[in-house]
Amino acid sequence: MEPKKFSPETLMMSHGYKPSLSEGAIKCPIFQTSTFVFKTAEEGKAFFEIAYGLRDQGPSEELGLIYSRLNNPDLEILENRLCLWDKADDCTVFESGMSAISTVMLEFLRPGDLLLFSSPVYGGTDHFIRHIIPSFGIKILGFPAGRPKEEIQNILENSGMAENLAMVYMETPANPTNALIDIAGCKEIAEKYSTIGRKVPVVVDNTYMGPLWSHPLDHGADLVVYSATKYIGGHSDLIAGACLGPRELMKRVRTLRTFLGNMASPYTGWLLMRSLETLKIRMEAQAKGAEKVANFLVKHPRVEKVYYLGFLTPENDPWQYSILKKQYSSNGAMIAFDIKGGEKEAFEFLNKLKLFKLAVSLGSTESLAQHPFTMTHSDMSPEDKAMFGVSEKLVRLSIGIENPDDLIWAIGEALGN
Numbered sequence: 001m002e003p004k005k006f007s008p009e010t011l012m013m014s015h016g017y018k019p020s021l022s023e024g025a026i027k028c029p030i031f032q033t034s035t036f037v038f039k040t041a042e043e044g045k046a047f048f049e050i051a052y053g054l055r056d057q058g059p060s061e062e063l064g065l066i067y068s069r070l071n072n073p074d075l076e077i078l079e080n081r082l083c084l085w086d087k088a089d090d091c092t093v094f095e096s097g098m099s100a101i102s103t104v105m106l107e108f109l110r111p112g113d114l115l116l117f118s119s120p121v122y123g124g125t126d127h128f129i130r131h132i133i134p135s136f137g138i139k140i141l142g143f144p145a146g147r148p149k150e151e152i153q154n155i156l157e158n159s160g161m162a163e164n165l166a167m168v169y170m171e172t173p174a175n176p177t178n179a180l181i182d183i184a185g186c187k188e189i190a191e192k193y194s195t196i197g198r199k200v201p202v203v204v205d206n207t208y209m210g211p212l213w214s215h216p217l218d219h220g221a222d223l224v225v226y227s228a229t230k231y232i233g234g235h236s237d238l239i240a241g242a243c244l245g246p247r248e249l250m251k252r253v254r255t256l257r258t259f260l261g262n263m264a265s266p267y268t269g270w271l272l273m274r275s276l277e278t279l280k281i282r283m284e285a286q287a288k289g290a291e292k293v294a295n296f297l298v299k300h301p302r303v304e305k306v307y308y309l310g311f312l313t314p315e316n317d318p319w320q321y322s323i324l325k326k327q328y329s330s331n332g333a334m335i336a337f338d339i340k341g342g343e344k345e346a347f348e349f350l351n352k353l354k355l356f357k358l359a360v361s362l363g364s365t366e367s368l369a370q371h372p373f374t375m376t377h378s379d380m381s382p383e384d385k386a387m388f389g390v391s392e393k394l395v396r397l398s399i400g401i402e403n404p405d406d407l408i409w410a411i412g413e414a415l416g417n
């Protein structure tokens with residue numbers, strides 16, 4: 001009989017941890033240690049041969065514990081658990097989302113290469129792409145989120161740099177307006193420019209909808225990256241990142257992590273394991289709350305427009321609606337809206353708003369509100385702001401797990417009812 005395959009949420013309390021190796025402790029302890037003791041010199045030699053790829057790993061041979069920059073039980077068990085959500089071969093966790101993203105870019109891009117990336121992306125990613133990547137002689141080319149494959153293909157071909165394409169990087173849904181990108185369409189573009197010796201990887205930042213509501217590897221992504229600071233951590237008490245994908249690519253990511261030394265700490269690993277136990281119930285409660293809040297906002301006379309995935313329909317945007325249904329199993333918990341007026345009205349609202357915290361970040365148990373134009377997206381060029389709808393009247397909300405009726409009360413009060 002096939003062993004029963006349990007759901008990821010069931011396995012978050014146990015997968016990969018053997019209590020007998022830790023004095024019977026029901027929970028994985030924090031392995032706050034820099035180095036690990038070998039039983040014999042021969043064992044130490046064998047561990048290093050595998051870690052440094054000096055010989056192939058035997059079929060039943062596991063990489064032994066050596067030193068916490070290479071591996072640590074808290075990180076390994078966490079990585080095994082994260083793999084379950086995205087059905088990935090392998091995962092590496094990082095000390096931040098930015099370190100996951102920058103490590104992937106540094107590993108797969110070389111001087112003369114072209115990076116094709118969606119716009120807008122997270123501010124830190126945008127800065128890394130525009131100001132740091134070009135200093136390595138790597139060319140960059142942006143494409144707007146929310147547009148079909150043919151348009152992206154045209155932008156690439158008109159650039160005259162298509163032959164140098166070396167990575168397609170995207171963030172979908174785009175922040176803050178929830179514009180969607182077709183991952184499978186981007187994969188077709190990447191394949192068109194891949195050669196036998198040189199595959200163009202498609203990398204998806206899945207922070208906004210993962211790891212519960214979207215699994216980019218199923219749609220053609222080669223690698224998935226996360227800011228685990230957001231939903232995965234979920235309590236606004238840590239900074240971390242992750243990258244997942246097939247074994248052969250992850251081997252390269254893991255090796256660069258070893259030598260950059262930007263792995264997460266054992267304590268962060270332990271906190272993230274604790275967070276993963278409640279990931280699904282948190283995210284589901286957040287999405288449910290967001291739906292109620294969005295439905296309230298859309299009817300409010302002081303609100304001009306609401307950006308929420310649940311408002312896409314086959315009539316108002318057939319293309320984005322089809323991507324929504326294909327790639328996502330939820331409308332998420334992120335909402336943006338245009339308040340009638342401009343910065344003055346948006347600031348009055350934010351300053352009056354109770355219960356929500358006025359802070360950047362997202363995906364946590366507490367609800368957050370911020371003003372993208374002057375905060376998260378302040379670095380963006382005026383042209384891009386205009387193109388992507390990041391205006392002075394835009395407010396972004398991340399919905400937490402509070403009672404949605406209380407959140408609605410707070411919004412109503414700050415809008416002057």
Ligand SMILES: *Cc1c(COP(=O)(O)O)cnc(C)c1O
Nearest residue numbers: 096097098122205207227229240
């Ligand atoms: C926050 C965020 C990042 C950066 O992650 P850090 O953990 O802050 O380094 C990257 N991408 C997205 C979509 C984010 O929201």
